[in-house]
Amino acid sequence: MPSRKSEPSSAERHRAAGPAVLGFGLVTVSDTRRPEDDTGGRSLAALAQVAGHRVEGPVIVPDDVASIRAAVRRMLAVSWVDVVVLTGGTGFSPRDVTLDAVVPLFDKPVEGFGELFRMLSWQQVGAAAMLSRAAAGLVGDRAVFLLPGSPKAVSLAMEKLILPEAGHLLGQARRE
Numbered sequence: 001m002p003s004r005k006s007e008p009s010s011a012e013r014h015r016a017a018g019p020a021v022l023g024f025g026l027v028t029v030s031d032t033r034r035p036e037d038d039t040g041g042r043s044l045a046a047l048a049q050v051a052g053h054r055v056e057g058p059v060i061v062p063d064d065v066a067s068i069r070a071a072v073r074r075m076l077a078v079s080w081v082d083v084v085v086l087t088g089g090t091g092f093s094p095r096d097v098t099l100d101a102v103v104p105l106f107d108k109p110v111e112g113f114g115e116l117f118r119m120l121s122w123q124q125v126g127a128a129a130m131l132s133r134a135a136a137g138l139v140g141d142r143a144v145f146l147l148p149g150s151p152k153a154v155s156l157a158m159e160k161l162i163l164p165e166a167g168h169l170l171g172q173a174r175r176e
Helices: 010-017 040-049 065-077 099-106 111-131 152-175
Strands: 024-031 055-062 081-085 135-139 142-147
Touching: 010 142, 024 065, 024 099, 024 111, 024 135, 024 152, 040 055, 065 081, 065 099, 081 152, 099 142, 111 135, 111 152, 142 152
Parallel strands: 024 055, 024 081, 081 142
Antiparallel strands: 135 142
16 A cells, blocks of 8 residues: 655644744843843844844843833834844843833733743753743734843744744734
């Protein structure tokens, strides 16, 4: 009997139907970083560009709710930006206010992102992974991801979660 090639799964079909080239708007949240030492922002930009995506930023904003929220809104105002990624301000120090600034903008949270990020982070850093408040959500039909500021966390989130699934997520969010 001849072997039959298996049909693609529903997730594979949806992933293939999502946009292949995305626009990334990048924001570094920090009171101390400058363009010359913004390793997290540069890493985000490089990873997105190497994957064939367009990039706006990174811009650096202080750990301040109004400044962070304004930066996200500016990125969302760029017509070709599909995904906004912020790095920094997701921990538990008093100045870590990225979630306070951005989560209220979410129309739909993407709970699985934070859960998977912490699981993958646990494999690298152990129990300290629970100190990350990484999160994601949709604002309209655009994705917003909130990452820790460390270059390792940025690489982990981009390589294992955001780059492989952002097009799939947006394809689903934009379905008629």
